[in-house]
Structure formats: C-alpha cells, structure tokens
Amino acid sequence: xxxxxxxxxxxxxxxxxxxxxxxxxxxxxxxxxxxxxxxxxxxxxxxxxxxxxxxxxxxxxxxxxxxxxxxxxxxxxxxxxxxxxxxxxxxxxxxxxxxxxxxxxxxxxxxxxxxxxxxxxxxxxxxxxxxxxxxxxxxxxxxxxxxxxxxxxxxxxxxxxxxxxxxxxxxxxxxxxxxxxxxxxxxxxxxxxxxxxxxxxxxxxxxxxxxxxxxxxxxxxxxxxxxxxxxxxxxxxxxxxxxxxxxxxxxxxxxxxxxxxxxxxxxxxxxxxxxxxxxxxxxxxxxxxxxxxxxxxxxxxxxxxxxxxxxxxxxxxxxxxxxxxxxxxxxxxxxxxxxxxxxxxxxxxxxxxxxxxxxxxxxxxxxxxxxxxxxxxxxxxxxxxxxxxxxxxxxxxxxxxxxxxxxxxxxxxxxxxxxxxxxxxxxxxxxxxxxxxxxxxxxxxxxxxxxxxxxxxxxxxxxxxxxxxxxxxxxxxxxxxxxxxxxxxxxxxxxxxxxxxxxxxxxxxxxxxxxxxxxxxxxxxxxxxxxxxxxxxxxxxxxxxxxxxxxxxxxxxxxxxxxxxxxxxxxxxxxxxxxxxxxxxxxxxxxxxxxxxxxxxxxxxxxxxxxxxxxxxxxxxxxxxxxxxxxxxxxxxxxxxxxxxxxxxxxxxxxxxxxxxxxxxxxxxxxxxxxxxxxxxxxxxxxxxxxxxxxxxxxxxxxxxxxxxxxxxxxxxxxxxxxxxxxxxxxxxxxxxxxxxxxxxxxxxxxxxxxxxxxxxxxxxxxxxxxxxxxxxxxxxxxxxxxxxxxxxxxxxxxxxxxxxxxxxxxxxxxxxxxxxxxxxxxxxxxxxxxxxxxxxxxxxxxxxxxxxxxxxxxxx
Numbered sequence: 019x020x021x022x023x024x025x026x027x028x029x030x031x032x033x034x035x036x037x038x039x040x041x042x043x044x045x046x047x048x049x050x051x052x053x054x055x056x057x058x059x060x061x062x063x064x065x066x067x068x069x070x071x072x073x074x075x076x077x078x079x080x081x082x083x084x085x086x087x088x089x090x091x092x093x094x095x096x097x098x099x100x101x102x103x104x105x106x107x108x109x110x111x112x113x114x115x116x117x118x119x120x121x122x123x124x125x126x127x128x129x130x131x132x133x134x135x136x137x138x139x140x141x142x143x144x145x146x147x148x149x150x151x152x153x154x155x156x157x158x159x160x161x162x163x164x165x166x167x168x169x170x171x172x173x174x175x176x177x178x179x180x181x182x183x184x185x186x187x188x189x190x191x192x193x194x195x196x197x198x199x200x201x202x203x204x205x206x207x208x209x210x211x212x213x214x215x216x217x218x219x220x221x222x223x224x225x226x227x228x229x230x231x232x233x234x235x236x237x238x239x240x241x242x243x244x245x246x247x248x249x250x251x252x253x254x255x256x257x258x259x260x261x262x263x264x265x266x267x268x269x270x271x272x273x274x275x276x277x278x279x280x281x282x283x284x285x286x287x288x289x290x291x292x293x294x295x296x297x298x299x300x301x302x303x304x305x306x307x308x309x310x311x312x313x314x315x316x317x318x319x320x321x322x323x324x325x326x327x328x329x330x331x332x333x334x335x336x337x338x339x340x341x342x343x344x345x346x347x348x349x350x351x352x353x354x355x356x357x358x359x360x361x362x363x364x365x366x367x368x369x370x371x372x373x374x375x376x377x378x379x380x381x382x383x384x385x386x387x388x389x390x391x392x393x394x395x396x397x398x399x400x401x402x403x404x405x406x407x408x409x410x411x412x413x414x415x416x417x418x419x420x421x422x423x424x425x426x427x428x429x430x431x432x433x434x435x436x437x438x439x440x441x442x443x444x445x446x447x448x449x450x451x452x453x454x455x456x457x458x459x460x461x462x463x464x465x466x467x468x469x470x471x472x473x474x475x476x477x478x479x480x481x482x483x484x485x486x487x488x489x490x491x492x493x494x495x496x497x498x499x500x501x502x503x504x505x506x507x508x509x510x511x512x513x514x515x516x517x518x519x520x521x522x523x524x525x526x527x528x529x530x531x532x533x534x535x536x537x538x539x540x541x542x543x544x545x546x547x548x549x550x551x552x553x554x555x556x557x558x559x560x561x562x563x564x565x566x567x568x569x570x571x572x573x574x575x576x577x578x579x580x581x582x583x584x585x586x587x588x589x590x591x592x593x594x595x596x597x598x599x600x601x602x603x604x605x606x607x608x609x610x611x612x613x614x615x616x617x618x619x620x621x622x623x624x625x626x627x628x629x630x631x632x633x634x635x636x637x638x639x640x641x642x643x644x645x646x647x648x649x650x651x652x653x654x655x656x657x658x659x660x661x662x663x664x665x666x667x668x669x670x671x672x673x674x675x676x677x678x679x680x681x682x683x684x685x686x687x688x689x690x691x692x693x694x695x696x697x698x699x700x701x702x703x704x705x706x707x708x709x710x711x712x713x714x715x716x717x718x719x720x721x722x723x724x725x726x727x728x729x730x731x732x733x734x735x736x737x738x739x740x741x742x743x744x745x746x747x748x749x750x751x752x753x754x755x756x757x758x759x760x761x762x763x764x765x766x767x768x769x770x771x772x773x774x775x776x777x778x779x780x781x782x783x784x785x786x787x788x789x790x791x792x793x794x795x796x797x798x799x800x801x802x803x804x805x806x807x808x809x810x811x812x813x814x815x816x817x818x819x820x821x822x823x824x825x826x827x828x829x830x831x832x833x834x835x836x837x838x839x840x841x842x843x844x845x846x847x848x849x850x851x852x853x854x855x856x857x858x859x860x861x862x863x864x865x866x867x868x869x870x871x872x873x874x875x876x877x878x879x
Contacts, residue, residue, distance in 0.1 A: 041138025087099040156225050157224055173223040320660075323659060327657065401492065405529075
C-alpha cells in the first residue's frame with residue numbers, strides 16, 4: 019500500500035488499509051500493533067564501550083609491541099615492558115575517545131520522531147505515544163507538529179510541510195489531497211506526509227500508511243545500519259605498515275636468535291637482542307605522533323569553522339579529488355531573497371533601490387506583498403519573509419505600514435486555490451501563483467495607472483514569468499483592488515471565501531536563495547587544485563542548473579529518475595561528465611557516490627538532512643552542515659561545517675594537504691631512523707656486539723624522535739599546496755620518494771654509526787659502555803641533522819617553526835641528562851669529554867652532504 023498510496027484516491031487508500039476517516043478502534047489498533055510492531059526506528063546492534071576499547075588494540079603494530087613487552091618481562095627488563103605498555107595504552111585511549119564520540123547515528127534517527135500524536139480512536143480524538151501508531155490509524159496534524167509516521171492526506175487546510183531534512187527541498191511544500199503519478203519523486207508527492215518532517219502552516223488529517231522501519235526514515239536507518247565505517251588512506255597504510263613490520267620482526271627474530279645461540283650467546287642475551295630488534299623495527303611513537311598531529315590540525319580547522327569528528331579525516335581531505343556538494347545553504351545563503359520585481363514591462367533589481375530611489379509602482383508591489391503576508395522580519399514562511407525584508411530594505415517601515423492598514427479579514431492560502439488574500443477596510447490585496455492571480459485580474463498597473471489587461475499584456479506577463487523561472491527565481495504575483503465589493507463571502511458564516519475576477523495586476527516578485535559571494539572563488543580554487551565539483555541536490559532541475567552555472571560548476575544536468583534507470587556500468591560513465599544531479603533521493607546519492615568511487619575517485623560528500631546520512635556515511639569524507647544540519651547528518655559525518663559554507667571545505671582541503679605534508683615528513687623521519695636502528699643492531703649482532711639495547715632505542719624513538727616529530731605537525735603549509743593535484747590514495751604515503759628517502763638516509767646513518775662503533779671499540783671484543791654511549795649519542799644528533807634535511811626536501815623554511823626549535827633544544831637537554839646525571843646508571847651510559855664531542859661533530863659533518871645528495875635525488879623523482 020505504501021508504494022502506491024500517493025497515486026490512489028483517499029477512499030481507495032482508506033479501503034486498502036481497512037480503515038475509515040473516523041479511525042480505528044482501540045482493540046483493532048492493539049491487534050495491528052502486535053502484527054506490525056511499534057512505530058519506532060530500531061537501532062540494531064550497537065558497539066558497547068568495551069567493544070570500542072578492544073578494537074583499539076586490533077592492530078599489527080600494537081601486537082608487535084605487546085610481544086616485545088612480554089619478552090621484556092621474561093628477560094627481567096620490567097622497566098622496558100612498562101614503557102611499552104604506557105605507549106600501547108596511550109594510543110588506545112586516543113582512539114577510544116574518537117570512536118566513542120562517533121557512535122550514535124541511529125540514536126539520532128530515533129530522536130527525530132514526535133513523542134506524541136493526535137489520533138482518532140473509536141471515533142474520538144486522543145493523544146497517544148507516537149510509538150503506538152499503526153497502519154490505518156487516522157491522525158490530526160497542526161502547525162508546529164512533527165509528522166509521526168508516513169501517511170496519505172485525506173483532508174487538509176492550507177497545509178505546508180518542511181521536508182528539507184528528508185528531501186532537500188529548500189522551501190516548505192504545499193500539500194493537497196489529490197493523487198499524483200506513480201513515478202512522482204518523493205519531493206513532489208504532495209498527497210503524502212512523511213515521518214520526521216515538520217508542519218509549518220495549516221492543518222490536516224492523514225491516514226497512516228507505514229510505520230517504524232517501513233517509513234522513508236526507516237529505510238534510511240536500514241542503509242545506515244548496513245554501512246561500515248571506511249578507513250582513510252592513512253589508516254589503511256599504517257595498518258599495512260604494521261603488518262609488514264610485524265612479519266619482518268618475526269623473521270628477524272627467527273633468524274637472529276638461533277644464529278646467536280649457535281655462536282655461543284646465552285639464550286637470555288639472544289632474547290634481549292630480539293627485543294632490541296623488535297623495538298628498533300617498530301616506530302612506537304608513530305601512532306601517537308600521527309594522532310596528536312591530526313589533533314593539532316583539528317584545532318586549527320575548528321578555528322576555520324570546520325569541526326572534525328574523526329581524526330584521520332583531516333589527512334584524508336588532502337586526497338579528495340571530487341566534492342559532491344549540496345546546494346541550499348552550502349553554495350547558497352540558505353534563505354529566500356527578493357531578487358527582481360517586474361512592473362509593467364520593467365524589471366527592477368532590488369539591489370539598485372533604496373528608500374530614496376524607490377519607484378512608486380515598485381513600492382506599491384512591496385506594500386501589497388507585505389500586507390498580504392503573515393511573516394515578520396524575524397520569522398515566518400521563507401517566501402513571505404523575503405518580501406517583508408525586501409520592503410524593509412527598500413525603506414518601507416513595515417510595522418507602521420501594518421498599523422496604518424489593519425487587517426479586517428482574510429482568505430488563507432491553500433494548496434488548492436494557490437493564493438491568499440487580505441482585506442484592509444476598502445483595500446484588498448492578493449498574492450499567489452502567477453497564472454492563478456492573472457486569471458483573477460481585469461486590469462494591469464501601468465506607469466499611467468491601471469489599464470485593461472489585454473491578451474497581449476497577459477502574454478507578456480506569462481513570458482516574464484518564464485524568464486524569471488529560467489533564472490531559477492521563484493515567482494509570486496501580486497494584485498489589488500480598491501473596491502471591497504470584489505470580495506465574495508460565505509452565505510452562512512459571512513466570512514471572505516473568494517474574490518471576483520476584477521482585480522488589478524500589480525506585478526511579479528522574483529525570489530531566489532542567492533549564491534554565497536565567496537563560493538565562486540572557492541570553487542575555482544578547488545578546481546585549480548585538481549578537485550572536481552558536482553552539485554547533488556534534492557532541488558528542481560531549473561534552479562539547480564541556474565545556480566551551478568552562476569558559480570562556474572557547469573550545467574550538464576542529470577535527474578534522480580535517470581540515475582535510477584541507469585545500470586551501475588552506465589552510471590559510472592555518466593557521473594564523469596555530469597555537473598549537476600537534481601531531484602535526488604537518498605538512494606540516488608549513494609549510487610552517485612559509489613559510481614565515482616568505483617572510478618577511483620576519493621569523494622567528499624556534503625549534506626544536511628536525514629536523506630543525506632547514508633551518502634555521508636559511505637563517502638570517503640562526509641561533510642555535514644553545522645547550522646541547519648540535522649543531528650542524523652552530523653552523526654554520520656566526518657567533518658561538520660560550523661558556518662555551512664562551501665568556502666570552508668576549500669580551506670579544509672588546503673589544511674588537509676598541509677597536514678599530509680607534515681605527516682609525510684615525520685613518517686619519513688621516523689622510518690628512516692628505524693631502518694638505521696634495525697640495521698645497526700642486526701649487523702652488530704652478527705659480530706657478537708649488542709649495541710643500542712632496548713631502553714636506549716625506546717629513548718631515541720619516543721623522546722628524541724617523538725618530540726621533534728610531533729612538532730613537525732606545526733610546520734607551516736607550503737605556498738604551492740593548492741596548486742598541486744590531489745595525491746593518489748592508491749600510491750600511499752610509502753611512495754617512491756619515501757622509499758628513496760628512508761633507504762638512502764638509512765644506509766648513510768647505518769654506515770657512519772657502524773664506523774663510529776668500530777673507532778670507539780678500538781679492537782675490544784665486547785661493546786664497552788663508552789662505545790655504546792658514543793653510538794647512542796651520535797645517533798641522536800644525527801637524527802636532528804636529518805630532520806632539517808627532510809624539511810628542506812618539502813621546501814619548509816628552517817626557522818619557521820618555533821615549536822620544533824623548542825623540541826630539539828629540549829631533547830638535547832634530556833640527552834645530556836642521561837649522560838651527566840645519575841640517569842646514566844639505568845641507561846648504561848658514561849659522561850663524554852670534549853674530544854668525544856669533536857668526534858661526533860666530525861661524523862655529522864661527514865653525513866650532511868650525503869643526506870643532501872639523497873634529498874636532491876628524491877626531489878627529482
């Protein structure tokens with residue numbers, strides 16, 4: 019019944035539901051509730067806090083560290099185990115906080131429903147809990163009510179419903195009881211009301227056709243429940259890196275431990291070497307540094323009106339190459355505004371008029387439209403409020419005008435008559451659909467006064483209506499009469515019921531939701547950066563195409579019904595060339611998104627309504643509107659725009675690219691250090707030397723590398739960040755440049771440190787504390803040198819980051835502390851003399867030109 023309810027006469031719908039206008043009996047309602055269940059959105063399975071917490075440790079990197087901690091306890095190195103445990107728990111805490119906040123999308127859908135509803139039971143109107151409604155129930159709706167379930171209208175008076183959250187329609191929809199065609203889009207089914215939408219005007223009676231999960235909102239809930247969270251490119255790559263390192267550590271341990279035992283090394287000593295290799299191979303600080311760097315980006319983006327809900331989304335923004343954006347409120351201002359007024363063959367742009375230059379005929383149209391409306395400057399129907407605001411901006415004192423012309427009677431707007439009228443003593447004002455108003459007029463206002471409305475003049479008015487419509491303007495006509503006798507009154511009540519066909523046509527008012535001024539430049543900037551822009555909206559084709567053309571998006575349009583008719587393969591071909599998708603449903607948006615993703619695009623999808631939630635959740639980056647967005651859309655998104663402005667998306671992409679640059683720098687910095695550490699420990703162990711024990715490696719990785727690497731997150735963006743094409747997410751962060759960097763610098767670090775080891779050993783058969791201290795300290799300072807070479811590689815000015823300078827200075831002081839304080843007992847180090855520092859300085863001078871040569875080669879790749 020629900021699929022065809024909008025196509026059938028009300029009598030047939032009631033009959034099909036075995037109901038009547040008086041409603042169901044209480045006993046029948048209980049029986050149906052047993053069959054259909056309660057009218058609510060079921061949440062399905064939801065992750066508990068424990069589930070979320072356990073998921074934080076489902077990572078190859080984490081399990082390698084856990085294995086290293088267990089080996090440390092077995093070997094008697096409890097302090098090493100504690101340090102590793104602190105790292106693992108800290109990373110888990112960061113992840114838990116973010117994931118816990120992300121839960122709740124379906125809960126927001128549940129809260130969308132009205133708590134109570136007025137329903138006819140046993141012939142009486144009673145208020146019941148909305149969850150008790152069943153198909154066949156007859157409900158009563160009034161202005162301000164939330165529709166509790168999907169229903170077919172059987173009676174309505176001047177009913178308008180705000181369906182923006184469900185359909186994307188930018189203005190309230192006038193409803194009626196007449197059936198519509200079977201293929202009518204959801205946004206145009208005037209004979210239906212839908213769960214979760216809001217009645218903005220009038221009243222109605224409707225019969226419930228579907229409840230709970232069978233409603234349109236329920237369908238969206240099912241889509242959300244079946245959508246898995248997608249990993250960003252960086253998440254995927256870090257997990258792959260973790261698995262690779264885990265396999266590598268196991269392979270190294272399997273090779274080294276037996277080899278050392280065969281060489282006569284004790285099992286405990288061999289195990290300690292394996293632990294050192296594990297600690298050296300795993301960049302323990304990487305998850306924490308990535309998380310904290312993304313958090314820094316989140317804070318900066320919040321200052322720029324972009325609130326990030328999932329940290330990895332910051333980095334993923336840098337890989338976006340297509341933005342599917344909503345129209346209303348994102349590309350436009352999200353409010354109706356009077357743009358042009360037509361009066362007797364003259365079109366007046368409202369931007370060009372004010373109180374001193376207001377033509378009399380234009381003033382008459384604005385005064386008539388203001389008096390024939392219920393809106394104020396602060397509230398009311400969007401179209402009526404636009405007229406009132408235009409009058410105010412033109413210098414008309416709205417409050418004084420209404421006080422001087424009190425309303426004595428009215429004929430309220432209805433979807434059937436498509437006009438409203440107000441009476442003010444002898445004056446009558448009418449506004450509504452142009453064709454209807456035109457049919458009620460005998461004369462038209464000209465520059466010399468009212469003149470006969472000839473067929474030619476009527477046709478000119480119709481042509482002007484078409485011109486306004488081609489410019490995506492919503493058009494209202496205004497007429498008036500100075501003769502109260504044009505009002506036709508009800509014989510029984512004496513109230514005004516109609517007006518005769520003897521009105522004077524005053525003019526046309528063209529309104530539009532204007533494009534934001536800054537959006538055209540922002541779209542041009544994103545397209546220069548290699549990011550395509552496509553409008554995906556529930557609005558009509560003509561309006562969407564006009565706005566898209568104005569903003570430079572393009573005007574190749576595809577309607578939702580055509581998306582529905584396309585096969586998956588055909589849609590993949592079409593989405594590449596289409597600029598605007600209009601009259602789209604939730605299913606259409608998801609199909610468009612999936613077609614783009616299947617073509618290899620990384621897609622950001624914007625939205626604000628319940629209907630946008632499935633697409634937001636399926637997108638690589640879901641971007642919800644913070645001002646007018648529903649809670650459902652916000653919960654399903656990765657990023658929330660606090661100002662609902664497309665320009666903020668452009669800034670967020672710029673920030674995302676800059677953050678990825680910084681991530682690339684510190685990943686290269688950390689991994690090149692780890693490669694060198696593994697090589698040094700492994701090669702030295704082959705000759706029976708245990709150099710850089712686990713505690714020293716932890717110190718290097720988490721303190722010496724950790725603080726400077728974290729400070730890299732505050733590096734300023736490069737000037738050319740928005741002139742580059744989007745990075746290929748398939749290429750990954752470990753690309754050719756990265757491999758060349760970590761391989762080249764790793765070899766250099768290994769060679770110079772093993773050389774330093776040989777010099778300081780002076781032929782000793784075992785590693786002395788002095789030799790260990792020299793390699794340990796030399797490696798620390800070598801890392802600081804390499805850090806600035808990597809920043810130079812990304813053209814970052816050397817003195818542009820005061821946080822980095824502070825981190826390096828702090829790390830140097832801490833390194834000196836483990837040499838010259840009692841801490842040296844635990845770290846196994848000894849104080850160094852002036853000559854020792856001179857030797858380390860010589861190693862740094864030797865390595866610098868070699869590092870720069872590698873960096874120059876990487877730039878040429």
